[in-house]
Amino acid sequence: MSRGLVVTDVTVTPIAVQDPPLLNSVGVHQPYALRSVVEVHTDAGITGIAEAYGDDPTLDRLRRAAAVLPGLDVFDVHGLAQRVAVGLGEVVADTPTVLIGYASVAKTVAATVAAFEVALFDAQGKATGRRVCDLLGGAVREAVPFSAYLFYKWAGHPGLEPDEFGEALDPDGIVRQAKWLVDRYGFGSIKLKGGVFPPDEEIAAIRELRAEFPDHPLRLDPNANWTVQTSLRVAAELAGVLEYLEDPTDGIADMARVAAGTGLPLATNMCVTSFADVPPAVEQGAVQIILGDHHFWGGFRACQKLAGICETFGLGMSMHSNTHLGLSLAAMTHLAAATPHLTYACDTHSPWQTEDIIEAGVLSFVDGAVPVPDGPGLGVTLDRDAVARLHEQWRRCGIRARDDIAAMRVRHPDWTGGRPRF
């Protein structure tokens, strides 16, 4: 049965956006981050849009899947998953960054499904005059709280001018950065991307943040750059200070060892990143909070499924972020608005992006939260000139996959990115 709103054509446009030199456990952000714009056109003249990863393997998968989507009913999310599986055929496990855990075939397929599912929901909303959050069950919050995402960073990329954000390589720099983010955006909680410097330096940064922001919940995320022993030592020092400690160490088994030795809640977007990871994590008590992300869990419905699991098994939920633009922020905001079991403020890289692909004025941070856009679908509109410009930037930038290790080697030729370093 068709109700006259079926996919006719799909466009995938890779883009590159300027990105500051943010440091993490494996290296440093490259001067450009890759994303893509997915447009799903329908026979009703309605086009659904979404933002996805933009590395070459992702682009290849998006295009292979796109080829089998014509004829799909935009409401048929289950049919989408079936078509994507068929369209992809043999799938090589792959992830756009090791910072979201190990690659798996399931995750790789899920990321492809997600890109189109978001666009389908946008089209559904435009066709029915409904917001995506309404189609996801209704907004339980009309503004979605995000946390200030602090990064150690260089003043600028090697060989380039310093950027507008300034250097942050010690506790003072981190506190300065936090003040800027909290003053400008009103964030009510703070997360520090750690795993960059020896743990004692990062503990010192957390303590200075605590002194400066006595009421802000604080999080620390060393991206699995610590041993179990280091994790336990830091957890002992920061219990009662942190809201949660995110991925101190690698893998469910070692996370469970840390969890067994501390009362500090552990969060993850690295050891539980697909549904197959959930049962062993639950059985071993490895984590107390899972960070969902529609980009790699498989879309909105997959994240709501994850939220249902977390609610049922007594786990908390937050939302993970990779570098993203406003189109993904809109998607994250609708999803978070329509997810009752979201127990912590979400992560976002938004403040670090100086370029965007959506028309300005719809999305903004008010007291650290993004009000849900009011228009149908995702409620945001592509800025076609910006997309063209960022696509041209993609054409010229020469980067085709995220490689934080290579970016670090520009300054430190012997850098391996091997973990755990501490």
Place this chain on the structure above:
Amino acid sequence: MSRGLVVTDVTVTPIAVQDPPLLNSVGVHQPYALRSVVEVHTDAGITGIAEAYGDDPTLDRLRRAAAVLPGLDVFDVHGLAQRVAVGLGEVVADTPTVLIGYASVAKTVAATVAAFEVALFDAQGKATGRRVCDLLGGAVREAVPFSAYLFYKWAGHPGLEPDEFGEALDPDGIVRQAKWLVDRYGFGSIKLKGGVFPPDEEIAAIRELRAEFPDHPLRLDPNANWTVQTSLRVAAELAGVLEYLEDPTDGIADMARVAAGTGLPLATNMCVTSFADVPPAVEQGAVQIILGDHHFWGGFRACQKLAGICETFGLGMSMHSNTHLGLSLAAMTHLAAATPHLTYACDTHSPWQTEDIIEAGVLSFVDGAVPVPDGPGLGVTLDRDAVARLHEQWRRCGIRARDDIAAMRVRHPDWTGGRPRF
């Protein structure tokens, strides 16, 4: 934000339908079964409909919740849950039958939410020209397989004429019944409601069914009327014969003891009937299959959440049925159509109902499966004359709550309904 499709008024109409004397572990069906018709009217002139339980405590809750629904956006399923919780205020744990497990506050609230959620989805579908299964993610099957639901039964209710279905009190009667159901409806699997006679008689019935239907999957459901010891003995005898054994004994702990002693898969709609039951059941390995039921799990989305949990934790899924009419059958069919992780044919009491509240011709069994109705929403229409007639029947029948024990006492005055009897 309102898009102009909000609830203005709700009607709850209790009805009573003739019901044959079907036997089970606690007693026998009364001459009338109670249901209710829920109509959610909107400011757009669209009315969403649903079928719910019809006992007095349920009616009271439906009406208390209905009073706070005006103003609710029909897409706001999350808002529905919040309003129902407020509208109900203090809730006394209660269930329309002990055959769906113990009462709990969560289940009681969920059943109230479910009735309205189904009606909201029907209204959403009518407003958007979409089938409910489309709004639930799309149909992964266009016809939903059901199983033949066999019951031991008397020829007629005490003091009344024999009914059209005939007596079934021994293996021959059960096989005769199965032939009628399979011939008439084309069912591809068979379930026997057991727990009525000593286990050896029911084992004999299963063996005769196996001889008569060598290729039909068979299930046996004694509704927790056996001890662990009896359960293990029957499981040993019927391993390799049954597709699954449903609720042989009572409670998660004892079901886990049975599960530990047999390779025969165990199913339940009694020991896992709310989300709070899931973690202990998973941890103890108590069951391999959960029978969802939108009527008491909390609606469509709650059942999809349950399906996501079952899929993630390696559990099978089927669908439970209480006595219901065509409006519930339509809802069950849409839900099952839009639930990828449904691994067994669903239960239905449909063949046992001689009266209905929907216009004929839309729902039918073809080769044991119900094709998904093609119209918007649930795709079925209330037969107003029938609703009026069955409401009048409710007014006159004098039954206000299901009581299979009392019905049994008409013939067996010393009947207690106590379990386990075997």
